[in-house]
Amino acid sequence: MKNIQEQEIDFAGEKLVLTNQRALYWPAENTIILSDLHVGKAAHFRKSGIALPQQVATRDMERLRDLITHYHPEKVLITGDLLHAGMNSEVALLKDIIQENDSCKFLLVKGNHDRLSDRAFEELGIRILADGYAIGNIHFTHGDRQFSAGIHSISGHLHPGIHVAVGRKSTMRFPCFVVSDTQLILPAFSLFSGLDTSCVPEGAFCYAIYEDGLFAVSC
């Protein structure tokens, strides 16, 4: 099995497993939850004449495939920005994965990048969930809109990252999960994405992700 490191946390009274592959696993529901895959981003760049290697896309899809092989989930739930810019050749790679795992359900809360019609997603084998869809008392939303306070939510959208001091003078940036009492923000799943290091709220806990694992940072 590929490099998957885990970190268990309690959130909204549930046990969730954060992984260094920028996705989380919910054992009780046998569900993988992830966000911001931006499938087709590299292809979109190439359409504009920007030369990007194919591996940018295939890497992400290989990681998704590895996660599914590892956890054998019943559901894969995506909190938005699954597709970067409509249909293109790279979306076929995603379609392959969906077809290979016909016993697994692929669910999507649409994000600001998911501009395809619900029907087009259905044809890919993806079921669209309403914004704020809940499993137990955890609600799922993309994260680009305000969500009423006090409700436990899991979202993406922000591509959270954090600066960590690694010496007296230097800092490094890591993608991270942001966890507060009511909110869990997922890192962007795609490796081909930037980081926003200013979105971490005061008092939240971050789980920074690096090659070989995760570590906690309090803010």
Place this chain on the structure above:
Amino acid sequence: MSISVKKSSQTDGYAIITRWMADKGNQPFSFQEKTWAAYASGKSGMVVAPTGFGKTFSVFLAVLQDFMNQPEKYRAGLKLIWVTPIRSLAKDLARAMQEAINEIGLDWVVDVRNGDTDVKRKQQQSKQMPDVLLVTPESLHLLLAQKARNKFFKSLRCVAVDEWHELLGTKRGVMIELALAYLRHNYAKLRIWGITATIGNLDQALEVLIPAPMKGVKIVATEKKKIDIQPVYPDEVEVLPWAGHMGGKLVEQVVPIILASKSTILFTNTRGQSEMWYQLLLEAYPDFAGQIALHHGSIDGAIREWIEDALSEGKLKAVVSTSSLDLGVDFKPVDTVIQIGSSKGVARFMQRAGRSGHSPFEVSKIYVVPTHSLELIEVAALKEAVKNNTIESRDPMVQTFDVLVQFLVTIALGGGFRPAELMTTMKDTHAFSYLTEEEWSWCLFFITRGGQIGANYEEFHKVVENEEGLMVVTKRRIAMLHRMNLGVIVSEAMMRVRFTSGGYVGMIEEYFISKLKAGDKFILAGRVLELVRIKEMTTYVRLSSGKAITPSWLGGRLPLSSNLSHFLRQKLARSVHPSAKEQELRFLHPLFARQQSFSHIPAEDEFLVELIVTKEGYHLFMYPFEGRLIHEVMAALMAYRISRFSPISFSMAMNDYGFELFSDTEISLNEDQLQSILSAENLMEDVLSSINSTEMAKRKFRDIAVIAGMVVQTFPGAQKNNKSLQSSSGIIFQVLEDHDPQNLLLRQAYTEVFNQQLEEPRLQSAFKRINTSKIIFRFATGFTPLSFPIKVDSMRQSLSSEDLATRIRRMQESGGRPGKRR
């Protein structure tokens, strides 16, 4: 070769031009006459002359004379392209040229085309080109990217490249080489003329501008600019000099100099320093308010333009500036220049001195204000270098594939090219004279298929072959993106700074602002500003007062040139017995006496190493005098080699004179071991083991990726259009490292690290020198005058050879949670 000045001086053109000059009270310098004669005989070449002697007119008037002597050979349309490195130069130059043309009685039109020119004007030009067009390297390439380019250049007779020394050694210089090669091959009779100040490698400069088989003449003015160098002495010598500490104190002595002059430019080395000096001057002499101004790269363009105009008109008593005023039009009223701190190089120093006393026979007066007392040695060294006219070389860049692939798209855009033909053209440049067939195919593959890796490229249509076998760009969107991003200047991500009440202050690096939160105060454009909010790449501020942070701008620290460091070592060696003329050295006598008695003053053939033990721990100092960048590499190398004897970890500090390795555990080193760590053997292998070259290459790749069009640069204001195309060069770098290690652009990043960051040739020669020197190893229990400024330098870095995982484990084990940068 001989140029018949006599023959050309009998022509009508010559008579008209010299009469016009005489009317203005001028007489041609002999280098001007030589240039006219060479031009008249159809030659290309390069004029070398100090600023203020009319080198512009040497070439410009040559073209006018040639036209007047044989107007039948000239057709309607663009006849002369004049390339200047900076936009602000173009406007005034165009005015002067048009004035001359009008007074001489010709009907030629001079016009400017660059990033500041409005669209309407550009369209007019495209319909009907002026006779003379002033461009930047970027706007010249943009002309080549136009479909109608053949129409533009059909009457072209000459391309002149002004301030060639500024372009040589940069990627913009390579842009010029490529454009000239293209024009030469398509318009056979074209003459090329360069204009340059003196640099160390003039012959090479000529060869790069006008490569064989073409032959260029080099015309060197015998006239010399006189420079008067005056150090500003502190009241007393600090025997333990502290970098940056002293400068501010000297403001009391700087004020009278400004008051005694008509108009003064104060040059600083960083934007932070210029902001500080602006404040210092206002505090020391409040009446300066309204009479002095601040000029640097982050200040709004319109304000800068206003300052430049006010300076020309003599309305300002002084301007504090950075290198932003190094180049540009003459400010006639300026009669004094003050250099704050080291100028780091002879060429830069002379350039800056030349900004005062601009007319040919005036003396340029420059005062040097040391920021710590050791810099007075530098004044002595500068005097020596200026006397001997030993000026730094500018090494031309070669094999810059990022510029080449950009140029190929440019040419494809403006009507297309045939690969075989263009390859011959490109091989005629200095930059790509060693271009191989494989490299060329790679570049073509890159622009047509997007690169070597991955099979599925059906969407990629940057450049395609059309039915006629021409390589062209067909998609509008690709054309637009390319034009918008053309050029090789890659800037830091910048943010606009605006007042909440409206009004624009300037630009500031995004990384600086990202560290601030609302309510924090910082200094920009001489004002204390309070951060209110950040919205869409704009920082909103309000005026404030009190204590504030001065931003430290990236890239502010220039290293010492090897030229100057040579003279520094020489002067230091002589400091024991200075001659009567070497006043700076005599003044520093107390400092040298202390250095001599506590340690040693290295002679020219000696290399000094000091081991100083204090309560804090063990400090190992070495003094190669090779500049900060080289010292950074050397310090890492020394640390690596010492740790091979026994494991030990260091923190490092460095300045332009030397470096320090500090450890709290004992550094045990005998003379033999010292010899062996200073050995030139396995030099580059050890350097590579001691530094993280991948990390360095990754940083270099950032610019390369932008120039090659793999990353779309963000422009403030325009970023919305390209938002879905933003990506990070770091990610692409990683993928290429993993999957396409032979990628030429990736290899180029490593080459740039070797040539620019590690300065391999300079490093090699430094070690060769150290190896032939006598190594003097001294122990002391207190800091010496040479070591103290390094010790207190704030740019301290710690060296860690541990990988990231180990570092994180260590952070976790140490119990403390890792700190977070705000």
